Amino acid sequence: MDQVEIFKALSNKSRLQILNWLKEPETNFPDQAVHGYANGVCVGQIQIKAGLTQSTVSEYLSTLQRAGLVKSSRVGQWTYYQRNEEGFALLNQIIQSEI
């Protein structure tokens, strides 16, 4: 994974918020309870909370996924996103040893 790509993904207020919200999905996305939290939170919930358009949020989640910071799983018509802690481990490693 490219270091610059990771930092670019983190260079946006809304994307940082999304990552932070996904640390505690139950707290930050109560309406997701209907679907459960096992696979993460669906795009629509994130969109509402972020206050951006659907297309923008979808795009942002793709950006975060390309950077390895979240992972997704499709279940029916929903796509659930959750943090990818491996990506954060890599980020820590980059900061410790490559910067």
Place this chain on the structure above:
Amino acid sequence: MDQVEIFKALSNKSRLQILNWLKEPETNFPDQAVHGYANGVCVGQIQIKAGLTQSTVSEYLSTLQRAGLVKSSRVGQWTYYQRNEEGFALLNQIIQSEI
């Protein structure tokens, strides 16, 4: 310090390289030896190594300084830059607890 500003500063290959080079100034900037390494490395040395114009390097160093990742000290006609480890400590903290 603003989180987004820090990550933007890190979202550039050349700036990442500069930060990395400044981890071992003696190794990466041997010609700096004449001036010593106590206050860091002067802009000209960094410019040569980076292969960018003087104005670009000066701008990049300002960007890194605004983000708190380097600090500078003027000595005569030279400005020396060195890593600001406090900034990196803050970065670690941000990643651990705010993202």
Place this chain on the structure above:
DNA sequence: AAGATATATCGACTTTTTCCGATATGCCAA
């Protein structure tokens, strides 16, 4: 005081990012 050197700032142009609305795709239910 004048010229040389190091760095910073300015103005301009190009590329990238941000964010949107519109449209396409995939999946479900009747």
Place this chain on the structure above:
DNA sequence: TTGGCATATCGGAAAAAGTCGATATATCTT
């Protein structure tokens, strides 16, 4: 199989970042 959701992708306008050459500023030397 048609209509309705959820999500993804496309195309574009505006803002920001990347990068340069030219110029300004500060300092040193003579």
